[in-house]
Amino acid sequence: MSEDRSLNFIEEIIEEDIKSGKHGGNVITRFPPEPNGYLHIGHAKSICLNFGLAQRYGGKTNLRFDDTNPETEETEYVESIKYDVQWLGFEWAEELYTSDYFDKLYSFAVKLIEKGLAYVDDSTSEEIAGQKGTPTEPGVPSRYRDRSVEENLRLFSDMKAGVYRDGEKVLRAKIDLASPNMHMRDPIIYRIKHAHHHRTGDNWCIYPMYDFAHGQSDAIEKITHSVCTLEFIPHRPLYDWFIEQLEIYPSKQYEFARLNMTYTVMSKRKLLQLVNDGYVTGWDDPRMLTISGLRRRGYTAASIREFCERIGVAKRENIIDVSLLEFCVREDLNKRAWRRMAVLDPIRLVLTNYPEDQVEIFQGENNPEEENGGGSREIPFSRELWIEREDFMENPSRKFFRLGVGLMVRLKNAYIIKCDDFRKDEAGNITEVHCTVVWGTRSGEDNSGLSVKGTIHWVSVPHAKTAEVRLYDRLFRVEDPGSGEGDFKEYVNTESLQVIPGAYIEQDMATAEVGKGYQFIRKGYFTLDKESTPEKLVFNRTVTLRDAWAKEMKK
RNA sequence: UGCCCGAUAGUAUAAAGGUAGUACAACUGAUUUUGGUUCAGUUUGUCUAGGUUCGAAUCCUGGUCGGGCAACCA
Numbered sequence A: 001m002s003e004d005r006s007l008n009f010i011e012e013i014i015e016e017d018i019k020s021g022k023h024g025g026n027v028i029t030r031f032p033p034e035p036n037g038y039l040h041i042g043h044a045k046s047i048c049l050n051f052g053l054a055q056r057y058g059g060k061t062n063l064r065f066d067d068t069n070p071e072t073e074e075t076e077y078v079e080s081i082k083y084d085v086q087w088l089g090f091e092w093a094e095e096l097y098t099s100d101y102f103d104k105l106y107s108f109a110v111k112l113i114e115k116g117l118a119y120v121d122d123s124t125s126e127e128i129a130g131q132k133g134t135p136t137e138p139g140v141p142s143r144y145r146d147r148s149v150e151e152n153l154r155l156f157s158d159m160k161a162g163v164y165r166d167g168e169k170v171l172r173a174k175i176d177l178a179s180p181n182m183h184m185r186d187p188i189i190y191r192i193k194h195a196h197h198h199r200t201g202d203n204w205c206i207y208p209m210y211d212f213a214h215g216q217s218d219a220i221e222k223i224t225h226s227v228c229t230l231e232f233i234p235h236r237p238l239y240d241w242f243i244e245q246l247e248i249y250p251s252k253q254y255e256f257a258r259l260n261m262t263y264t265v266m267s268k269r270k271l272l273q274l275v276n277d278g279y280v281t282g283w284d285d286p287r288m289l290t291i292s293g294l295r296r297r298g299y300t301a302a303s304i305r306e307f308c309e310r311i312g313v314a315k316r317e318n319i320i321d322v323s324l325l326e327f328c329v330r331e332d333l334n335k336r337a338w339r340r341m342a343v344l345d346p347i348r349l350v351l352t353n354y355p356e357d358q359v360e361i362f363q364g365e366n367n368p369e370e371e372n373g374g375g376s377r378e379i380p381f382s383r384e385l386w387i388e389r390e391d392f393m394e395n396p397s398r399k400f401f402r403l404g405v406g407l408m409v410r411l412k413n414a415y416i417i418k419c420d421d422f423r424k425d426e427a428g429n430i431t432e433v434h435c436t437v438v439w440g441t442r443s444g445e446d447n448s449g450l451s452v453k454g455t456i457h458w459v460s461v462p463h464a465k466t467a468e469v470r471l472y473d474r475l476f477r478v479e480d481p482g483s484g485e486g487d488f489k490e491y492v493n494t495e496s497l498q499v500i501p502g503a504y505i506e507q508d509m510a511t512a513e514v515g516k517g518y519q520f521i522r523k524g525y526f527t528l529d530k531e532s533t534p535e536k537l538v539f540n541r542t543v544t545l546r547d548a549w550a551k552e553m554k555k
Numbered sequence B: 001u002g003c004c005c006g007a008u009a010g011u012a013u014a015a016a017g018g019u020a021g022u023a024c025a026a027c028u029g030a031u032u033u034u035g036g037u038u039c040a041g042u043u044u045g046u047c048u049a050g051g052u053u054c055g056a057a058u059c060c061u062g063g064u065c066g067g068g069c070a071a072c073c074a
Helices: A009-020 A041-056 A075-087 A098-114 A125-131 A149-161 A214-220 A230-246 A268-276 A291-297 A301-311 A322-336 A507-511 A548-554
Strands: A028-031 A060-065 A095-097 A118-121 A170-173 A188-192 A206-208 A225-229 A252-256 A338-340 A346-351 A360-365 A376-381 A384-388 A408-411 A416-424 A430-437 A465-472 A497-505 A517-520 A524-528 A537-543
Touching: A009 A041, A009 A225, A009 A252, A028 A041, A028 A225, A041 A060, A041 A225, A041 A291, A041 A301, A060 A075, A060 A098, A075 A291, A095 A098, A098 A118, A098 A149, A098 A170, A098 A188, A098 A206, A098 A214, A098 A230, A118 A149, A149 A188, A170 A230, A214 A225, A214 A230, A225 A230, A230 A252, A291 A537, A301 A322, A322 A517, A322 A524, A322 A537, A465 A507, A497 A537
Parallel strands: A028 A060, A060 A095, A225 A252, A338 A517, A346 A430, A465 A537
Antiparallel strands: A118 A170, A170 A188, A188 A206, A346 A384, A360 A376, A408 A416, A416 A430, A465 A497, A517 A524, A524 A537
């Protein structure tokens, strides 16, 4: 395998395992989302890791929905998760559900009871919490801890049969109440929930807990490397204990640090609050770092995969600079996006020496990064053009390479022009800029010998189409909104969305497609929003271009 | 202060006892019909104190700092 990067710690483990013949040299991973919310960029890291590992080592990856809590899980989420994983570019070997294993998990529990390693406990939730002890003091046994195997078997069977109400009884593993690891202090493994399950309906009224489902499901599927996030480290002894006691396939768990990003929050719970409290318009709001939000914003699957590759995999807590994500999408879109011109904040430019009714058609490359410019499109040109307000200055500084009286610029794909005059309204706003075309400077046919420092974009007034353009900024004003005391929502950036109702764009943008990225020259990358209609075009700004001038201005 | 995990430039991530490297960010400059792209370059780092060793980011010990763990959530 040709290699241009070093291995991450999980790849090192796998290569050692393959060498030593562990698991027969197989590599089988799984991506195990709970269908109770939408996937976000943090899940993308896990998806790329799990599927990437299997691809790299000739194995396979299952998609397994961890659906052991019927109260929060819904089919709607299952569908969105499947769509997102596929959109990211991955194919799972099998689509599975932990609920597929409910019968098997039940028999595992019976086996544990038979071995004297589990018991039915009638204590209340509060009593059980009290019996757990604290990290520095051991727990105390429940008075039901020493029930006979026969009684436990009968009670557990009754639990399954629906004899008891929610919370009346639980099944607990009998392990070690004095363990320094709280998870080993007789953890609850089955609870009663008379709830409708999105797949098994009303077949069950008892449901296994995560710890009694995940490792066993891994074992059933012969998962060799069960990769999860750091917070499950303390669960690992339990994971191993169940596998050992049940004498099932020895899957192994490995933990990596979850992804955090600057200027956002990453937990499903917090994302849900942003949706429910109306800070964003939904899970796929383009400001959300959900997969669906990023997709709507114009991020490509390739750029997200590249991002996940670049951030690496390790065990140390991290917070990735969002500028790396932006770099990845610019890098990808630069190669693929068609160039078009759009004027977001227009003022009128009049070419006073250009004939009133004349129209010329210029050619513009679709993408200068591609061979032959990626083909070209026709751009109509006339006496009156829309240009960007910020491309004219009444009193230009020496470093301003655009328009000001006496200055020359090139109109992209067209002529060099010289600025002669401008008009203002009573309020002092510039309303019109007057220029003259410098003849003999037509793009591709310029024999004038002139060279100008600036090139600006434009759209012909009579030919322009109108569009709504939505400009997005980071959703939070601070780098780490989730870290401090208090409510993270206080740090929401209230100016994260700026709507421009009437931008002018090239006429052929009417044929823009959802899912395709465009570069509005000098302004950034944009994509058609799903709310766009032929009558009202709507574009989202994916990301701005790098902007050396904006940096200069800040100085 | 019980147990567990971690600590390398601003942010991430390499270096498996032998020159601390790469990317993003920042800053210079060159090129450019996008102040984009591309190219060249610069700045910035091994938490701390001991120990082992010819030699320590790496091994050992103590400390410091950060994170996790006491849901009938996953």
